[in-house]
Amino acid sequence: MARPLTARLTVVALLGAALLVSACGLPRSGPTKGEIYKGSVEKGGTSHVIEVDDRVSRAANYSPAYGFGSDFRNAGQVGADEVRPGDVLGLSIWENVDDGLLTSLGASSTQLTELQVDSQGYIFVPYAGRVRAAGNSPEELRRIITQKLESQTPDPQVMVTRVAGDGATVSVMGKVNAQGVYPIERPTRTLSSMLSKSGGVSIEPEVAVVTVKRGNASGKVWLRDLYSNTRNDIALRPGDVILVEEDQRSFTALGALGGQTKVPLGNEQINAIEAVAMVGGLATLLADPKGVFVMRTEPQAVARAVLGRNDIYGDQRMAYVLNLTKPDGMFVARDFVIRDGDTVYVTEAPFVQWQKIMNSILGTASDVGTAESAFR
Incomplete structure (x- = not known):
């Protein structure tokens, strides 16, 4: 009688183990x-x-491809020394008369210092009125003021200097060798030339992504594509922010694989x-x-x-x-x-x-058999 009872107990134990395994679940890497x-x-x-x-x-x-929109690609190059709102200018005006409009008696010239360009881009010059300064170079502004004064004083001579302000500048930051604020000058009017000015990128070029933020708009391009396609070498505008960073694109691998990890995509x-x-x-x-x-x-x-x-x-x-x-x-x-x-x-x-499941059941059965042997 003992053996049939033992067999029955073993079967019950196996069924119980199966039910337990089914109820509690098994270790696994994710859903089936x-x-x-x-x-x-x-x-x-x-x-x-x-x-x-x-x-x-x-x-x-x-x-989704990296690249610049038409608003970036169609923007023209700015002058090397454009006046911008907020700049402070100085004017020197010479008049070819003893008693001029602006000069005091016995003086040949007038100095107008600290003329700040207002938020709309204008300055006020006596007898010339409100003059548009922003968007012009100091030389262009000199000609404009001279023309306005010529009708009121003979042969005026005007000189315009920048007292404060950097004119047209951009900020270069991120993975470059020399972060900073750089003026847009004749040799640095495009994105590639400005990156060269900042010492080039400090990471592997194959994974470098260049983002340009302009107001509320932004665009990005692979460094590789910047140099292989001239359309990506956009003209810079005052106030642009250039950010160089390592590409962060990736996918995640899970489940029954040789490894479970987050994998960088690179540029391929x-x-x-x-x-x-x-x-x-x-x-x-x-x-x-x-x-x-x-x-x-x-x-x-x-x-x-x-x-x-x-x-x-x-x-x-x-x-x-x-x-x-x-x-x-x-x-x-x-x-x-x-x-x-x-x-x-x-x-x-x-x-x-x-x-x-079978390993769990058989393991449980083995445990039951061991326990039974212990009580014999």
Whole structure:
């Protein structure tokens, strides 16, 4: 009677272990493929789960490009010594008469010091009136004032000097060898020449990104593209802020992979096969090659193209499924481009979960047998 009872106890123990394992769950790296599908929009979830084929790959092949808009590219070069609002100017005026309009008796010249250019770009000069100073060089302003005074005093001679203010300047900051405020001069009117003036970049050129902020607008470009395409070598404007930084684009790799980490994208375009390879490839004993997911948020236009629907509004959560076991699965994955912020997640093979359950059950059974032996 003892052995049948022992066998029954063993079966009960195994069933109890199975139930315990089922209730408590097993260690794993993330959701299963089935759990991800349960979160699809079709099943009441918030994500679109899309199996990738050639059409989907082409529709999703959108990569936000760095570059400057037309407002940056079409801006003309400024003069080397433009007067700006806030500058303080000095005027010296000579008159070819003994008793001139501005000179006192016995004096041949008048000094007008500390004429500040107002917020609208004007200064006031006696007998010449309100004169537009901003946007002109000191030489151009000298000619304007001379013309205005000529009708009232014979052969006036005018000299304009800058008392305070730097004229047209830009700020260069970030990963450059000499941060600072630099004047826009004849040799430094373009972005590339100003970067050279600041000593060049202090990081590897391959990962350097240059951002130019102009008022409320901004644009950025790879340093490599700045020198390879002259359209990116924009003319600078007074007040521009130039920031050089290392590219921060990356994707995150999770699940049954050779490594789980955040991976920099660099300046090259990376596809799904390369992304998996960069973290050591699929974990041979764990990964399900039918369950390679790329998760991202797509803008409305791309989501509509991928789903083939025009009733999609706003950004959409997408879970793209790559099945590497299909005849063309590797080619499709090779053509699927990874973007900044993507999560590449590989699910575990169903067998792995079953193996974990069996190991847990058998381990529990062994523990029960050991305990039974102890009480004999």
